[in-house]
Amino acid sequence: MSALKPLRSLKPRANYHHGNLEKALIDAATEMIRESGVEHISLRAVAAYVGVSPSAAYHYFPDKDALISGVGQSLFDKLADRQEAAMAAYPGESREAALARFRALGRAYFDWGNTETNLFRLMFGVFCSLDQKDALAARDESRAWILLQRSLDDLADRGAINPALRPYGEILAWSAVHGATSLIVEGHLPKDVFESILDAIEISLGVVK
Amino acid sequence: MSALKPLRSLKPRANYHHGNLEKALIDAATEMIRESGVEHISLRAVAAYVGVSPSAAYHYFPDKDALISGVGQSLFDKLADRQEAAMAAYPGESREAALARFRALGRAYFDWGNTETNLFRLMFGVFCSLDQKDALAARDESRAWILLQRSLDDLADRGAINPALRPYGEILAWSAVHGATSLIVEGHLPKDVFESILDAIEISLGVVK
DNA sequence: TCCTAATCTGAACGATGTACAGATTATTGT
DNA sequence: ACAATAATCTGTACATCGTTCAGATTAGGA
Numbered sequence: 001m002s003a004l005k006p007l008r009s010l011k012p013r014a015n016y017h018h019g020n021l022e023k024a025l026i027d028a029a030t031e032m033i034r035e036s037g038v039e040h041i042s043l044r045a046v047a048a049y050v051g052v053s054p055s056a057a058y059h060y061f062p063d064k065d066a067l068i069s070g071v072g073q074s075l076f077d078k079l080a081d082r083q084e085a086a087m088a089a090y091p092g093e094s095r096e097a098a099l100a101r102f103r104a105l106g107r108a109y110f111d112w113g114n115t116e117t118n119l120f121r122l123m124f125g126v127f128c129s130l131d132q133k134d135a136l137a138a139r140d141e142s143r144a145w146i147l148l149q150r151s152l153d154d155l156a157d158r159g160a161i162n163p164a165l166r167p168y169g170e171i172l173a174w175s176a177v178h179g180a181t182s183l184i185v186e187g188h189l190p191k192d193v194f195e196s197i198l199d200a201i202e203i204s205l206g207v208v209k
Numbered sequence: 210m211s212a213l214k215p216l217r218s219l220k221p222r223a224n225y226h227h228g229n230l231e232k233a234l235i236d237a238a239t240e241m242i243r244e245s246g247v248e249h250i251s252l253r254a255v256a257a258y259v260g261v262s263p264s265a266a267y268h269y270f271p272d273k274d275a276l277i278s279g280v281g282q283s284l285f286d287k288l289a290d291r292q293e294a295a296m297a298a299y300p301g302e303s304r305e306a307a308l309a310r311f312r313a314l315g316r317a318y319f320d321w322g323n324t325e326t327n328l329f330r331l332m333f334g335v336f337c338s339l340d341q342k343d344a345l346a347a348r349d350e351s352r353a354w355i356l357l358q359r360s361l362d363d364l365a366d367r368g369a370i371n372p373a374l375r376p377y378g379e380i381l382a383w384s385a386v387h388g389a390t391s392l393i394v395e396g397h398l399p400k401d402v403f404e405s406i407l408d409a410i411e412i413s414l415g416v417v418k
Numbered sequence: 419t420c421c422t423a424a425t426c427t428g429a430a431c432g433a434t435g436t437a438c439a440g441a442t443t444a445t446t447g448t
Numbered sequence: 449a450c451a452a453t454a455a456t457c458t459g460t461a462c463a464t465c466g467t468t469c470a471g472a473t474t475a476g477g478a
Contacts (some may be wrong), residue, residue, distance in 0.1 A: 018457080039335055042434060053458050054435080064435065124395055126248055126330060135396030165412075171389070171402045172409045179388025180380070186333055187344030193380045200381045200413040203374075227426080251465060262427050263466080273466065 022060040024050045029071045030119070037118045038068060038127065065127060072128035073138075075119050080143035083108040087147070098154040099207070103198050105151050106177045110194050113181040120185060124178070148173060155205075162206025169205055176201050231269040233259045238280045239328070246327045247277060247336065274336060281337035282347075284328050289352035292317040296356070307363040308416070312407050314360050315386045319403050322390040329394060333387070357382060364414075371415025378414055385410050 018024060028049045032041045043064045047054045061067040086108035090100035113120040122128065130138065139145050152169035155161045161169070180197040183189040227233060237258045241250045252273045256263045270276040295317035299309035322329040331337065339347065348354050361378035364370045370378070389406040392398040 021456085037335060043436090044434065055437085055459080056457050058436075059456065121335060124391060124397075125334065126246060129395040132396050132399065136399065139397055168405050168409060171398055171405060172385070174398070175388035175392060175406055176381070176385045177388070178392055179384035179386065182333060182391060183384060183387055186338040187341050188333075188348055189380055189383070190341065190345065196377050196380060197384055200377060203415075204409040204413045206412075230425085252467090253465065264428080264468080265426050267467075268425065 018050070018052060018056075021050070021052065021056060025052075025057055025060065025067060026070050026074060029067055030074070033068075033071060033122055034116065034118055038122045038125065041068075043067065068122070068127045072122050072125075075123050076142045076144055078119075079109070079112050079123070080147060082112055083144060083147050086111075087151070095158045095160045095209075098151075098158050098160055099202075099209070102151045102155060102173075105147060106173065106198050106201070107194075109177050110181045110184075113185045114191070117185055120181070124182070145170070155207075160207060165205050172204055173201050227259070227261060227265075230259070230261065230265060234261075234266055234269065234276060235279050235283060238276055239283070242277075242280060242331055243325060243328055247331045247334065250277075252276065277331070277336045281331050281334075284332050285351045285353055287328075288318070288321050288332070289356060291321055292353060292356050295320075296360070302367075304367045304369045304418075307360070307367050307369055308411075308418070311360045311364060311382075314356060315382065315407050315410070316403075318386050319390045319393075322394045323400070326394055329390070333391070354379070364416075369416060374414050381413055382410050 025046060029041065029046045032046060032049065043057055044054045046067070047057055057067060061070065083105050086104040087101040090097050090104055129135070148170055152161070152166065152173070155169075156163060156166045176197050180189065180194055184191055184194060234255060238250065238255045241255060241258065252266055253263045255276070256266055266276060270279065292314050295313040296310045299306050299313055338344070357379055361370070361375065361382070364378075365372060365375045385406050389398065389403055393400055393403065
């Protein structure tokens with residue numbers, strides 16, 4: 001656990017007009033949640049970390065929950081970054097490469113949950129739960145969702161999965177990977193079962209190797 | 210949203226020596242979390258609801274988190290009750306009955322998440338996350354886990370699933386059902402995909418109908 | 419019936435989320 | 449260049465929270 005001391009106290013600049021306070025608050029909150037968990041951060045501490053008074057935050061967020069929710073939204077993009085990087089390790093047009101990328105996609109999700117547990121909990125917790133409409137719209141635009149769609153299209157194009165089962169690909173893969181990751185992260189299942197989950201997903205989708 | 214007013218103010222009994230304060234606090238906290246979500250309850254409100262001073266709780270729980278965690282532990286049993294009731298609707302020794310019970314098990318989990326969302330979030334949130342050892346030990350003794358094991362044994366005994374895949378039954382079924390329930394409850398997936406998840410689980414386990 | 423242990427109260431402390439009035443700075447129009 | 453206006457941030461204040469602790473109340477055994 002590092003110190004998390006105020007930053008701006010070093011800078012000679014006055015406190016008024018920070019520059020980009022909204023982003024600074026989100027970044028600070030992200031880092032603090034990452035280290036301590038969403039249940040242990042306070043608006044005041046985030047403001048102090050940025051070097052600003054607590055009230056300043058209320059010009060950008062209606063309340064603390066909105067700030068936290070802002071952090072959550074931004075995390076889906078960071079997860080997609082990790083997934084993209086993981087998939088890049090398996091280039092190529094072959095069926096084997098496409099399958100390897102598909103597994104890398106799931107494994108990156110799992111790794112994210114294990115290495116960034118506090119952020120993972122935030123993303124799928126109360127603060128990021130939206131109404132059906134908004135959430136589905138947000139999901140359709142999220143890069144992580146699009147990566148999953150494309151990965152399944154890749155498999156289908158190469159005849160690596162049963163075409164009749166293709167429509168269920170996204171929901172099945174996401175459900176199984178997310179469920180396993182959640183249960184493992186919270187300690188309900190041991191870590192070593194995850195690869196079996198990936199195997200099971202492939203079987204469900206009728207993978208032919 | 211109902212009122213949640215203090216109860217004991219009506220009773221003529223004095224405040225000292227409540228009787229079974231520990232259980233009363235857990236019950237009250239359960240009901241209040243059920244209605245408002247774990248992020249919106251205070252130790253003081255729970256104590257007031259029971260008709261007791263805030264400090265009284267500290268004779269039974271070291272802190273607020275311990276009370277909440279106590280609530281969470283007790284919920285796994287209530288989930289098992291629902292699952293048992295749901296399975297009882299499909300009696301019989303036939304393969305079809307065993308399959309129907311297996312699906313009822315998953316559907317009851319899903320229904321629990323949808324009707325008792327606040328409690329569901331608590332069960333699998335930070336407050337109920339244990340170290341690997343404790344959690345796995347607790348799980349092995351939980352009735353919900355045992356129900357799942359028996360249901361899979363039933364399927365295997367009747368030759369309804371691929372014997373080679375039997376060992377993966379628990380982790381796969383729980384992961385997929387939990388993942389789908391979580392994602393649907395938080396709005397990331399639409400409700401109507403759940404039955405497809407049950408189909409996919411059966412395919413993964415090599416169900417022969 | 420008195421003594422002791424168990425149980426609960428009441429007051430207090432520091433920290434929190436939030437509201438609001440006013441101070442400070444940036445920007446725009448002339 | 450300069451004043452007027454808008455945007456941004458501070459400081460203070462308040463109710464509420466979790467938690468501590470000294471002491472009041474009660475139960476139950478000697």
